[in-house]
Amino acid sequence: MRLKSIFVLRTVAAVVAGLVAHAAIALEPFAVRDIRVEGLQRVEAGTVFASIPVRVGDTYSDEKAAASIRSLFALGLFKDVRIEAKDGVLVVVVEERPTIADVEFSGSKEFDKDILKKALRDIGLADGRPYDKALVDRAEQELKRQYISKSMYTTEIVTTVTPIERNRVNLSFAVSEGDVAKIKEIRIVGARAFTESRLLDLFDQDTGGWLSWYTKSNRYSRTKLNADIETLRSFYLTQGYLEFKVDSTQVAISPDKQGMNITVNVTEGDRFAVSRIKLAGNYLGKEEEFQSLITIKAGEAYNSDQVAQTTKAFSDYYGNFGYAFGRAEAKTDIDRATNQVEITLVGDPSRRAYVRRINVAGNDRTRDEVIRREFRQLEASWYDGEKIRQSRNRVDRLGYFKEVTMDTQEVPGTQDQVDLTVNVVEKPTGSISLGAGVSSADGLGLTFGFRQENAFGSGSSLGVEVNTSKYNRTLVFNTTNPYFTEDGVSRTINLAQRTSKPYTDIDSYSVQTTGASMVFGVPFTESDTVFLGGGFDRTEIIPGTLLPTVYQDFANEFGLVTYSLPLTAGWSRDTRDSALVPSTGRVLRLNGEWSVAGDLRYVRSTAQVQQFFPVSKKTTLALNAQVDLGMGTDGLNYPVLKNYALGGLGSVRGFEQGSLTTATQRAAVIAAGGLTTGIAPGGPKKITLNAELLSPFPGGGSDRTLRWFGFVDVGGIYGPNDPVVLDDMRASVGVGVSWISPVGPLRLAFAKPIRQFDGDKMQSLAFQIGTSF
Structure with a gap:
C-alpha cells in the first residue's frame, strides 16, 4: 500500500512539473533583463542564483526553464x-521545505539518545536539515533496525511533526520498546561424532541462564550466530573433519515475536589422519631448523590449529633473517580410500628487506619516546621478525594501552624497504585500590590507594597508599622511573609512615615506623631483572598500657627508638602470557634484605613461585608458593618488629588480616590463662601455599574478565625457635568472584577455615580491588 501511495505521489509530481515546464516552454524566447526570487525565508538568494542555468543577458529558452x-x-x-x-x-517563486529545529525521543531505554541521533544523522535527518517526509520514513525504519539488532522485534515507533515559527518543525519519536525476543532453542542437526551439548558449549549464544541479564547471551544476533558457526567449523577442522560443512541455518521467530528457534544443519564428513608431512620450496638451506618448528604430528588426526601454527612459525622464522614477506602455504592431498591426508608445506622467502622508518600512531597522551625506547628493532637495520615481536610485546607489557598492533608497509618505488607502524589505543592508567574486610571482632576495615602508572605520559609511575583504620594508620608514597638510565635501569623511591595502635584506650601503647628506600632494577634479559637498593628505617615504641612483653624485651635490648640501614637485592622472572588474566607461564621472585648498620642487625629473604596451567580453553589452574625467612646477625636477636604476618588476603583467607600466631605464642596465651596482652602475632618464618581454579562465571560465556574461582589456602607462621612442621599450619577453602573492572582487578571471596587453633580470629568475607592473586 505504501509503495502504491509513493508511486501515485511521484506521478502527480511529474505531471505538475511537466505542466509548469510546459507553461514556461509556451513563452517565446526573450533576453533576460533581470532575475528576482520570491518566497525565501531561510535559504540564501545566492543559492538559487547559483543553481539555475540562466543569467541576466542570456536568452530565455524552453530548455533553460x-x-x-x-x-x-x-x-x-x-x-x-x-x-x-x-x-x-x-521571477522564481519558491516554497521552502520546513527546517528541522529539534529531534527528540521518548520511551527509549535500551539505547542512549545520542546513539539514536547519530543513527539518524547518518541518513541525513538532523537539526538544521530540511524536513523531508521520505527521510522521516527512512528514520523510522533505521530506528527499528537498531532495535531489531537488540532482538526487540515488537518495537513500535510513532513520529510526531510539530510546526513552529519561522517555517521550522520539531520531530518527536515515541518509542514503545516491547519485550526482548529470547532464544528458546538451539539445535545442531547432523552431528554424530560429538554430542549436541558438547557443540553448543562452543557457542557464545545460548538459551540463557541466571546471569543472562548481564551477559545477554540469550539475545539473538546474526553477527554472533555467524561467529558461533565459524567457531563450530574451526572445532571440526581441529578434530580432523576436513570436509565438514554447514548446510543451512534456519532462524524461526514465534508468532508473538518473543521467542527464537535456531537450527544449524551440518554434514560432518569423514575424519582424516595425517599420513605424511613434507617440505617444498626454498628454506634458505635451513630445512632442519624449519622442521623443528612443525607442530603437526603424523599418525594423528588433522588439526587446523597445528597447521596454522606451523605456517605462522615458518613465516616468523623467515622474518628472523630479514625476509619480511616470507610465507608458507600448507597444501593437502586427500586420500579418501584410506581417510588419510598428506600435507606439503611450501615455503617462499620472497625478498630480503630492511626497515626504513618506524612510526608511532594513536598515542595522544603518551610521549613517543616512552614507546620507542621499548623497541629492539632499529631504523635503517635489516628487518628482524624476532626483534619486532619483542618490541611489540614490550610495548604491550607497559600496560598503558588497550591494544597494540604492528603494521608493515612496503615503501613505494623500492623492493627492499619497509616502514613499520606501531598503532596503540590508549587506556586510563590511573587505578584505585580498595580493600575491605568484615570480622566479628573489629567489624569493617578499609584501606585505600591510588596509582598512576603513566604519569603525565612520561612512563613513570606515582602511587599513594592510605590506611585510616582505628588500629593501623599508614601513609605510603612511591614512584618508579622505568628508564632512569638510557639502558633501561629503573629507579624506585619509597617513603612510608606507619602507626600501629592495637587498642583504642588513650593510654595504650603504639608503634611508629618511618622509612625510605631506593631500589634500582637492572634488566639482564627480556624476562629477567635484578634489583639492588638500600634504605633507612626509624622505629619508635611509645610505652603505654597493654604493651606486649615481646615489645618490652625488644626495647630493653635495642631501645625505644631504633635505626637500621637495610640493603636489598632481588631477582624476578616473568613469563606469563598476561599480567591481568594469565592462563599460562610462571613468575619467579627472590628477594633479600640485609641490615648492615644501625641498631638492628638482621637478614630477611623471600622466595616465591607462581605457576599457571591451562586446564582447558576456559579454565586455568593457578598455584602459588612463598617462603619467608628472617634471622638476627652479629649475635643479636631477630627484631620482633620485622616479623612476618599471616592471615587474610594474600596469604590464608578466612582469617583476620595478619592475626595468626605461632605455636610459642599460643603456648604463652595458655600459660597466661588466656590473656593476649603480652603477645604480638607474627614470626620470622612463614610458608604460604595457594591453589585456585578459575573459570568463566556461569552464564558469562567466554568472558575472561568476569570469572569465579574456588581456592585452597594453607599457611604456617613460626617463631625463631619453632620447628617448621605441618601440624602448625592453618588451612581454608572457599569460593570467590574475580572481575577486571575499570578501576583494576576486583575480588570478592568467601572463605571457611578447615584447620584452625583456639584464639584464631575469623574473617569469612574479604573484598579487594587492586590485586591479581
Missing part, C-alpha cells in the same frame, strides 16, 4: 518551484 526547475528541486530545499516571466524579468 526546464533545467532551472530540475536544478532547484534537486537541492531538496523546496516543496514547490515556479518560474514566471513578465517584460523580460524572470
Whole structure:
C-alpha cells in the first residue's frame, strides 16, 4: 500500500512539473533583463542564483526553464518551484521545505539518545536539515533496525511533526520498546561424532541462564550466530573433519515475536589422519631448523590449529633473517580410500628487506619516546621478525594501552624497504585500590590507594597508599622511573609512615615506623631483572598500657627508638602470557634484605613461585608458593618488629588480616590463662601455599574478565625457635568472584577455615580491588 501511495505521489509530481515546464516552454524566447526570487525565508538568494542555468543577458529558452526547475528541486530545499516571466524579468517563486529545529525521543531505554541521533544523522535527518517526509520514513525504519539488532522485534515507533515559527518543525519519536525476543532453542542437526551439548558449549549464544541479564547471551544476533558457526567449523577442522560443512541455518521467530528457534544443519564428513608431512620450496638451506618448528604430528588426526601454527612459525622464522614477506602455504592431498591426508608445506622467502622508518600512531597522551625506547628493532637495520615481536610485546607489557598492533608497509618505488607502524589505543592508567574486610571482632576495615602508572605520559609511575583504620594508620608514597638510565635501569623511591595502635584506650601503647628506600632494577634479559637498593628505617615504641612483653624485651635490648640501614637485592622472572588474566607461564621472585648498620642487625629473604596451567580453553589452574625467612646477625636477636604476618588476603583467607600466631605464642596465651596482652602475632618464618581454579562465571560465556574461582589456602607462621612442621599450619577453602573492572582487578571471596587453633580470629568475607592473586 505504501509503495502504491509513493508511486501515485511521484506521478502527480511529474505531471505538475511537466505542466509548469510546459507553461514556461509556451513563452517565446526573450533576453533576460533581470532575475528576482520570491518566497525565501531561510535559504540564501545566492543559492538559487547559483543553481539555475540562466543569467541576466542570456536568452530565455524552453530548455533553460526546464533545467532551472530540475536544478532547484534537486537541492531538496523546496516543496514547490515556479518560474514566471513578465517584460523580460524572470521571477522564481519558491516554497521552502520546513527546517528541522529539534529531534527528540521518548520511551527509549535500551539505547542512549545520542546513539539514536547519530543513527539518524547518518541518513541525513538532523537539526538544521530540511524536513523531508521520505527521510522521516527512512528514520523510522533505521530506528527499528537498531532495535531489531537488540532482538526487540515488537518495537513500535510513532513520529510526531510539530510546526513552529519561522517555517521550522520539531520531530518527536515515541518509542514503545516491547519485550526482548529470547532464544528458546538451539539445535545442531547432523552431528554424530560429538554430542549436541558438547557443540553448543562452543557457542557464545545460548538459551540463557541466571546471569543472562548481564551477559545477554540469550539475545539473538546474526553477527554472533555467524561467529558461533565459524567457531563450530574451526572445532571440526581441529578434530580432523576436513570436509565438514554447514548446510543451512534456519532462524524461526514465534508468532508473538518473543521467542527464537535456531537450527544449524551440518554434514560432518569423514575424519582424516595425517599420513605424511613434507617440505617444498626454498628454506634458505635451513630445512632442519624449519622442521623443528612443525607442530603437526603424523599418525594423528588433522588439526587446523597445528597447521596454522606451523605456517605462522615458518613465516616468523623467515622474518628472523630479514625476509619480511616470507610465507608458507600448507597444501593437502586427500586420500579418501584410506581417510588419510598428506600435507606439503611450501615455503617462499620472497625478498630480503630492511626497515626504513618506524612510526608511532594513536598515542595522544603518551610521549613517543616512552614507546620507542621499548623497541629492539632499529631504523635503517635489516628487518628482524624476532626483534619486532619483542618490541611489540614490550610495548604491550607497559600496560598503558588497550591494544597494540604492528603494521608493515612496503615503501613505494623500492623492493627492499619497509616502514613499520606501531598503532596503540590508549587506556586510563590511573587505578584505585580498595580493600575491605568484615570480622566479628573489629567489624569493617578499609584501606585505600591510588596509582598512576603513566604519569603525565612520561612512563613513570606515582602511587599513594592510605590506611585510616582505628588500629593501623599508614601513609605510603612511591614512584618508579622505568628508564632512569638510557639502558633501561629503573629507579624506585619509597617513603612510608606507619602507626600501629592495637587498642583504642588513650593510654595504650603504639608503634611508629618511618622509612625510605631506593631500589634500582637492572634488566639482564627480556624476562629477567635484578634489583639492588638500600634504605633507612626509624622505629619508635611509645610505652603505654597493654604493651606486649615481646615489645618490652625488644626495647630493653635495642631501645625505644631504633635505626637500621637495610640493603636489598632481588631477582624476578616473568613469563606469563598476561599480567591481568594469565592462563599460562610462571613468575619467579627472590628477594633479600640485609641490615648492615644501625641498631638492628638482621637478614630477611623471600622466595616465591607462581605457576599457571591451562586446564582447558576456559579454565586455568593457578598455584602459588612463598617462603619467608628472617634471622638476627652479629649475635643479636631477630627484631620482633620485622616479623612476618599471616592471615587474610594474600596469604590464608578466612582469617583476620595478619592475626595468626605461632605455636610459642599460643603456648604463652595458655600459660597466661588466656590473656593476649603480652603477645604480638607474627614470626620470622612463614610458608604460604595457594591453589585456585578459575573459570568463566556461569552464564558469562567466554568472558575472561568476569570469572569465579574456588581456592585452597594453607599457611604456617613460626617463631625463631619453632620447628617448621605441618601440624602448625592453618588451612581454608572457599569460593570467590574475580572481575577486571575499570578501576583494576576486583575480588570478592568467601572463605571457611578447615584447620584452625583456639584464639584464631575469623574473617569469612574479604573484598579487594587492586590485586591479581
